[in-house]
Amino acid sequence: MRFLVIPLINLLVLLRVLLGLPFRLLGARSRPAYVRFRLAGDPPYRERPRRARLPLGLGGQGRPEPATVTSLEGFREALELLAKDAKVKGILLVMEDLAVPPAKREVLVKLLEDFRAAGKRVVAWAVMVDSLGYQVMCAADEVLLSPAGRLDLVGFAAEALALGEGLGRLGIKAHFFRRGAYKTAPELYTHAHVSDIQRQTLESFLDERYVDLVDSVARGRRRTPEEVRAWIDGGPYSAKRAAAAGLIDGMCDEADLPARLGGKKEDEDEDDEGLEPMPMYRARLPWPPVRWRPLRPKPRLGVVPVSGMIVSGKGTPGRAAGSDTVVKALRAAGRNRRVKAVVLYVASPGGSAVASEIMLEAVQRVAKKKPVIAFVDQVAASGGYMAALGAREIWATPHAVVGSIGVFVGKFDTSELMEKLGVHRTLVTRGETAGIYSSSRGFTEHERALMELETEETYQAFLEHVAKARGRTKEEIHALGEGRVYSGSRALGVGLVDKLGGFEEACRHAMVLAKVPAERFELQTYGGGERGFSLLKLLLGSARAGVYAFCPTAWSLLGFKGGERFE
Missing domain, CATH: 3.90.226.10 (2-enoyl-CoA Hydratase; Chain A, domain 1)
Structure with a gap:
């Protein structure tokens, strides 16, 4: 049955592509020089299939705006497609409350570095950004902030709690037995103060995160580790101070980004011409990538x-x-x-x-x-x-x-x-x-x-x-x-x-x-x-x-x- 149904489905897909060809040819010449992406929250590694009930990573909050990166795999595929288009100069990456773990931050940095290695340009822009987001932005060719923006480059801090004394005042006594001096989980409820062991453990993780922050910023901004450490100790920064110190390359309102990237003239209207999201870019490709259904199911x-x-x-x-x-x-x-x-x-x-x-x-x-x-x-x-x-x-x-x-x-x-x-x-x-x-x-x-x-x-x-x-x-x-x-x-x-x-x-x-x-x-x-x-x-x-x-x-x-x- 599959060998009969799949060719029919692929034929319908081909007809749809052919029917849309005249419209795509009309828009092909006006393909944007820069494509806009919005990087926010914690995008998943891959999209969950539409038939699934729980959209992991999307939280069931409705359809995101077209520019939003909805998965790291989708972002990779988009960058690979753009890298092959000689008309495309690069991408604009809008950062907004990025909250990914370090593992995904490393994936994002690698994707941007590969895109730049293909001869394309990456411009990163944000209103407010913390140390994590700034590490991603440092993988761009140009880092911009809104004039009203802020860069919270302050390093990392950790807080360890000890509730033992507080619970005791309430009349609650925690009785726990543990095997292992480093098994500090019950200390949250049994200790009046944070133990030296827990402090040492926290410090070891802070040291690693801090070294990684210094290295990534130094590499991206082409500065010495000593200069980066001085930057961190001087934070947080207003956009003006960040520009003066060399942490960013300039300040720009979001409405002025198309003009700055050469997408439109300053006297044109306020739309984002020249900074279209990926779906609009695909709609203007004469022959966009097509996901053909394979005759044999994928493993x-x-x-x-x-x-x-x-x-x-x-x-x-x-x-x-x-x-x-x-x-x-x-x-x-x-x-x-x-x-x-x-x-x-x-x-x-x-x-x-x-x-x-x-x-x-x-x-x-x-x-x-x-x-x-x-x-x-x-x-x-x-x-x-x-x-x-x-x-x-x-x-x-x-x-x-x-x-x-x-x-x-x-x-x-x-x-x-x-x-x-x-x-x-x-x-x-x-x-x-x-x-x-x-x-x-x-x-x-x-x-x-x-x-x-x-x-x-x-x-x-x-x-x-x-x-x-x-x-x-x-x-x-x-x-x-x-x-x-x-x-x-x-x-x-x-x-x-x-x-x-x-x-x-x-x-x-x-x-x-x-x-x-x-x-x-x-x-x-x-x-x-x-x-x-x-x-x-x-x-x-x-x-x-x-x-x-x-x-x-x-x-x-x-x-x-x-x-x-x-x-």
Whole structure:
């Protein structure tokens, strides 16, 4: 049936192209010299197919304006098409509240550098831009700001919270047991002040981000690292100060951009003639690129997200990865014969130990049938890292957060708070440890001994899983564990990940392992969820089982969202 339907569809596509040819020929001569793109928010790696219900990365907020970059893959295809057009001089990149993780920033910079290497020009413009956005702008030939604009080049800061004293004043006592001095997740609730270990960990990530900022700005603006550090220390900047210091190349109102780029004369009307978005440019190509339907279906790459805190049950998309949902998704990807390989997209700080181990076992089962690559561009810590262990290879981006091999268990004692509120509860039990999970009291000495034992057992199980997957001894993993977290680059150095690379590279490598041509393939996403979730809910029930978790709520540096941003 497919061999009958596909030629008919392609014939209809050809007729549509031919019918529009006269109109495109009329507009071909007026193709713009510069094409305008709007780079905002956090565009996904790839577009989700229209038939999908959840437009990941677009948030279901309606159709974006034509100039908006809606995926990194789409942006790459557009730049490659423009690079081949001799009439096109370059692009105008309008920056607006860019909020991508470092991994995607590196992809954007590489795309712009390749476009410039093809002999084209990149002009970047913004009203307000922070350090992240400025790093992208530095990959342009010309950097412009609105005269009323601002450049917040101030480096990076991180704030770590300690709520122990505050909870105590409310009458809430946090009782947690952890294995590993670097397992700082429960410190958010148990400590009155931020520990030296957490401070040192934060500083190590800040150092890496800062060095990367200095290097990228120095390279893009052709300045020495010393000059860039002086720039950072002198920020933030008004547009006027930024121009005077040489951080930008000039100031220009948005309405004057077409004239500045030679698109229209100053006495013409205020429309954006000469700075059209990509859809209008395509409409003026005599022979625009056509996506013909192949007679044989493209091979598929299955993508299974593990995003947000790991919990038992179904979870909820982007906020909590439910073990039931992830396991079903992995089974579906494993059964589908068109799916030649699987990428496990991990963006999780961990969570339930039981749920994490269930996910690990499911990943291992699929990996026996077809190649599975685990990819991390934000965080794969604790239970998130455990889930990744079942893959044939673990890929990470340089600034991803990896590791936190450790465990904690515990509960909150709210008896004093209830007393202050005049709420009286009576705990009646049969059995010495029947009230171990109750929030109406703390742990008895006997219960504390049991919780310490459970914590140690769970930690040893974690070490065994990591040691087996990474081909190391438990002693070697213990030296890397105890809750320590690593950037992707450092994780590669200590052997916790296999390769550094981007999402598209990991996908292509997975297809190569499956012995399938990696030039063109489709992504098919598996997984979802239905119910809500909160971190507090996980912690309130964390005495029932070990918890593999790294706490990003105390780390403003990470900007962890846990949303699926791959497609």
